[in-house]
Amino acid sequence: MTYRLILGNRLYFSWSLSAWLMVERFGLRDQVNTTILYPETEGGVAAMVADLAPAQTLPTMITPEGATLSDSMAIAEELATRHPDAGLWPADPLARGTARTLANEMHSSFRALRGGWPVNLHRSYHSVTPTGDVTVEIDRLETIWTHTRKITKAEGPWLCGPYSIADAIFAPMAVRLANYGFDIHPTTKTYVAAHLADLALRRWRAMGLAAGQSSDVFEYDGPAKPWPEAIPLVAIAVADGTPENASCPYSGDPVTHLLRLDGRTFGFCNAFCRDKTVADPAAWPAFTALL
Template sequence: MVYELFIGDYAYSSWSLRGWLLFRQLGIAPKVHLVDFNKTGVAEQLDSIAPARTVPAMRAPDGTIVWDSLAMAEELHSRHPDAGLWPNDPVARGLGRALAAEMHSGFTALRGECPMNLRTAYRDVTHSDATHTDIARIETIWSLARNRYADQGPWLLGQYSIADIAFAPVAARFAGYDVALSDTAQRYVDTHLADPWFRQWRTMGLTTGDTLPWYAKPFETKAWPGPAPLNATPVDAGPAVNAHCPFTGGAPTYFLEMDGRIYGFENKTCRDETALDPEAWPAFMALTTSS
């Protein structure tokens, strides 16, 4: 058996992003089940893994069902203690757990006013006093971690951990809702926006599902503030410079052009996600330097 991961809409489900990032950090590819937010009754769509009623949720290879992103994180850490979900250092791990737990239980004003929306970014957004209080608290605890572990890497505890997974959707909110931040906090947000795993998730959010109107806000929109993607364009036909899809290994039937060369993919999903942000996909970028 393999792990099974149950998630919601890529563009809007912040908790699902956390669940997916856990498996990326583990280097494990779970079987993904997508819950449709256009349908009523998320719990009903999870009947096969009751009593889970929300996303994300997972079924482990031994049949254990775990729901709630923080419970999933700790259970996966206990099953894969050497995978780096938490640092070995107990001092860093203790701080990381406090950060993740505060995110998990708090910042309700920010979460309510600024729901994650990876399809849209806004400018000149007005925030309530309660949301400003949440933002200030997040900046305080981010600065605490970054000042302590800046010499060990760009993430909260230096190296990527569950704490960063917990705050990835917050970085998306700050980027998407035009939040003015300190230099330290902005660098940390930019680290998330440039992260290939985050960029992969966002491309899936742009190609999968519908734009859900109830997430729209009455502000002027702007370009997504992450790294500008390389220019890649879907085309109708090859021949491709590669004989095998960089993701599936299958024969190319869909194509894109980048820098005057045509690359092939086995299916439309692989092609379209790659075209949106080629640098998000290391397997494709490796192909561009070797073919």
């Protein structure tokens, strides 16, 4: 069974991040062919997805039978129904019902935050002063996240116990709050930190950086600051050296491109595999296994 998943620019397209996490976080990657539409053409997203009509937004997923799903929650529900053992929704009924209402509230609400604080995985900014509407929504997030953790007795970082669709849907919101320097509410602060540390989210960001997808069109007009989550390992791309590995940790193909980390040299099968690793080496278990 193979799905086609069509996504937008990794550094700025919020719902595309959520849809990708639904695949990546639940072990469905091998069943999905992903296409990233980038850069944006003059006619915007509508022109980019013209051959997917009547879909007009990203993400869009085509099922093996040819159904075109052009909405994040439709993608989430379809994947959850088709892969009941993958854990997209929590198994526990109380947690599942709560996760469903949370995910759908995110999808249908928070218009001030979604419109005013665009997602940016390229850069982060010095704190901005929230408007009144944004403040109301920020307070609402703290209320529903705190309530959820309490009634589901969540002990780990995620809202309803194990990572679920609710967390995938809120990942872009966590990035927004990190982007614009907001961290005064305690539950929000911990939850945002969990998303920034999440290896899957970090891999998505690393791929966006490696593909050079940053664009002034999407940047906020204010002073930038370093990305709030430190990159724990530092690597550089190099032209020469003898790699410790003969085959690429991702594809198994012969090594052609090199990086250096802590005086050690490792190889990859193409520039993108190498550069996504340089962007955040610790985010890639297949690479860290070599260390």
